[in-house]
Amino acid sequence: MIKTLIEGIVLGLSTGSICLVTCTPIYLPYLISEDRKLSKSIYAVLEISAGRFISYLVFGAVAGYTGAQIVSVNRELFTSIAYILLSLYLVLSAVRTNKKAKSCHVPKLIKFTKSAFLLGIITGINFCPSFLIALSKAVDLGGALSGMMLFFGFFLGTSAFLLPLAFIGQISKVSKMKLIAQYASILIAVWFTFSGVKGIIHFSEHAKLEAQPGRLVEAFNPNIPLAVIASEEHSAYFTNLQDSLQHYTPGKVFYYPYNISVLDSINEFSEIVLVIDSTILNESFENYDYFLVEPDYNLPRMLKFMKFYTFKTSTHLHWEFIEKEVNEENI
Numbered sequence: 001m002i003k004t005l006i007e008g009i010v011l012g013l014s015t016g017s018i019c020l021v022t023c024t025p026i027y028l029p030y031l032i033s034e035d036r037k038l039s040k041s042i043y044a045v046l047e048i049s050a051g052r053f054i055s056y057l058v059f060g061a062v063a064g065y066t067g068a069q070i071v072s073v074n075r076e077l078f079t080s081i082a083y084i085l086l087s088l089y090l091v092l093s094a095v096r097t098n099k100k101a102k103s104c105h106v107p108k109l110i111k112f113t114k115s116a117f118l119l120g121i122i123t124g125i126n127f128c129p130s131f132l133i134a135l136s137k138a139v140d141l142g143g144a145l146s147g148m149m150l151f152f153g154f155f156l157g158t159s160a161f162l163l164p165l166a167f168i169g170q171i172s173k174v175s176k177m178k179l180i181a182q183y184a185s186i187l188i189a190v191w192f193t194f195s196g197v198k199g200i201i202h203f204s205e206h207a208k209l210e211a212q213p214g215r216l217v218e219a220f221n222p223n224i225p226l227a228v229i230a231s232e233e234h235s236a237y238f239t240n241l242q243d244s245l246q247h248y249t250p251g252k253v254f255y256y257p258y259n260i261s262v263l264d265s266i267n268e269f270s271e272i273v274l275v276i277d278s279t280i281l282n283e284s285f286e287n288y289d290y291f292l293v294e295p296d297y298n299l300p301r302m303l304k305f306m307k308f309y310t311f312k313t314s315t316h317l318h319w320e321f322i323e324k325e326v327n328e329e330n331i
Helices: 002-032 038-066 072-101 108-114 116-124 129-141 144-162 165-173 177-211 232-246 262-266 299-308
Strands: 215-217 226-230 253-257 273-277 289-293 311-313 317-321 328-330
Touching: 002 038, 002 072, 002 116, 002 144, 002 165, 002 177, 038 116, 038 144, 038 165, 072 116, 072 177, 226 232, 226 262, 232 253, 232 273, 232 299, 253 262, 311 317
Parallel strands: 226 253, 226 273, 273 289, 289 317
Antiparallel strands: 215 311, 317 328
8 A cells, every 4th residue: 555655646746737737727827816915825725725625536536447448538638527617616716706805795605715715626626737737646556545645646746736825825915916916717617618618518519429320530549559659760759649648548558669560569459549750651451440640740730630529420430630631531
């Protein structure tokens, strides 16, 4: 168990910068929107961390106990709902702090937004890349206690990056900063609402697609492994692609150099999705679902596309990522 805890801490420390980028735009306006002494700011950050801690423990226990991997489209629905709840929280928090600053009566209905603990719970259920990596590890470990220990360590590691926000929150003492923070909360809420609604629409479209005849293929189905196959000449680009793909799925992403035995390797799986170097494509791969990738293709653009879309095909999916043009071919 100590080993699992240490693994979680190391994972949190190694991915904490991603957490900082993801959560700072949410936490900082909240901390700046009110006058707080340093001790109060530290307490608020600890409250946020406590909320994250509860969310992490619950997810860690469920993932470890059941070994269940949440398919990407369901993760999207879960995250979309969390985004909308977070947006509501941020808007009502901005209204509360604005009324408080004007010495107006604050309705009881919105006083719950004073709770940093609640903010921590909501942000703790966001399926960000760091969270997905931890979730994947918890599934691999198996057992509720192991999953909880891993996420406890993950919580400790990532918290080291969030505590400094308490000191940055002291800029609330600068004139007009509280007002700027309130407006920032509204803008962030608008963005999260847009992202949440977009995700729910995508989930609805996926449900309609699922009802149609044929088979669904998605790049980041955690129950179906991904395999990257590349020539030695382009190995640097495709190993980087493998690392990037792993951030988007709790499932396994394998890497195979292209050689005579590569088909034996992928035939070990009952089902697999391939990501293939476009310079090595041949008829051997025709009976597999694959994404054909031109070396040096823009990674963020490709990953965003693969994350958002689910494909319906009568046989096998063959999709090309080529810089000059993007072809789709469901053969």
